Amino acid sequence: MNNNEILLLKLGEVVLKGLNRRSFEDKLVSNVRRRMKHCGSFQVYIRQSTIYVEPQTEECDMEAAYKAARQIFGIVTVARAVPCDKTMDAIVETAKTYLADEFAKAKTFKVESRRADKQFPMNSIQISQYVGGELAQFFHKKAEMHTPDLTVYVEIREKHAYVHAPSVPGAGGLPIGMGGRAVSLLSGGLDSPVSSYMIARRGVELEMVHFVSPPYTSQQALDKVLELARLLTVYCGRMIVHIIPFTEIQEEIRRQCPEEYFTLIMRRFMMRIAQAIAKDHGAKCLVTGENLGQVASQTMDAMAVTGAVVDIPMFHPLIGMDKEEIVTRARKIGTLETSILPYEDCCTVFTPKHPKTKPVLALVEAEEAKLDVDALVADALANTEKVAIRYYED
Ligand code: ATP
């Protein structure tokens, strides 16, 4: 690796935000700075819709910075690049040494240049032609304008010229913190880590809620959920997981209500409690990993009955996805392996043999009236434990 190397991060939708653009950029730069702290001492600044990440010491871990940069929402592409003097000789020499490995793999290439410094004596077409000619001769490779194996980028900026390696896709989306705050219901399953990721990708900061039912659910099951939260911090930032004791509620429902309504009434309790936490923490919506038709509690009728107890929006980012798509996404974001560890969830204790898939709200409410709903909710909230999840790298 070249030890002059820096990272160039290109902004995505952020640049479209008109008057808000400035605050989006500020938020994104501060998110990048926070992430880079784990990788060493970096200077991070923005010029013309590009964030520059420049190592300040030999100890900076560029590999870690490169990986982290690809997990930050709001960035569409990440490129490594090397700065050099603003002379054609320096640019050609830099490309020869820095991109030697890339050239070895490519049969054809082209050069694309951009000139932010309009005082530079050659225009971008002339720069590309000159650099392209030199590199074709040196590496004995053919220039190909339409579908080259390798594109070499040259940028002439204020202080330096930059030669890029090929860029790779970033995480996309919007910077965390720009889209408000949500409470996400996180189970140990496959779906809810993905739904949390997807809502966070729209710039939403997350507050997690997890329900436990000891002794029916184990410490390992809880540890697994905390690990999933920790895996999500690389995208979502630090977060709090509210751990809600749910045993008493579940036992009380089992004692008082018909089995076929058990899951529905239980889920209505979950939403009431999650909503109370949302209101307490300035969160404006609830997020779940529900997916239409996946299980009995996720039919349209069942979801309507569950949702009837909340008066803030509930978002279900996975609602229309196929299982395969969800699995692919879980693998990509790195939560799959943890999600499939075989621990129980409170949703799977006392599950009815014949759950209602087309419940009638009035009948559910009549059954629920046998319970002291307010007291049960208040008690669960009073005994909630909060766990601060630190960055994955800490
Ligand atoms: P997941 O894979 O996310 O567990 P699932 O398909 O297994 O989803 P359910 O177990 O019915 O479905 O849960 C639906 C949604 O309810 C979950 O995606 C999650 O948002 C929420 N949920 C379920 N169990 C819990 C729990 N113990 N704590 C917090 N939220 C939960």
Ligand code: MG
């Ligand atoms: Mg589940």
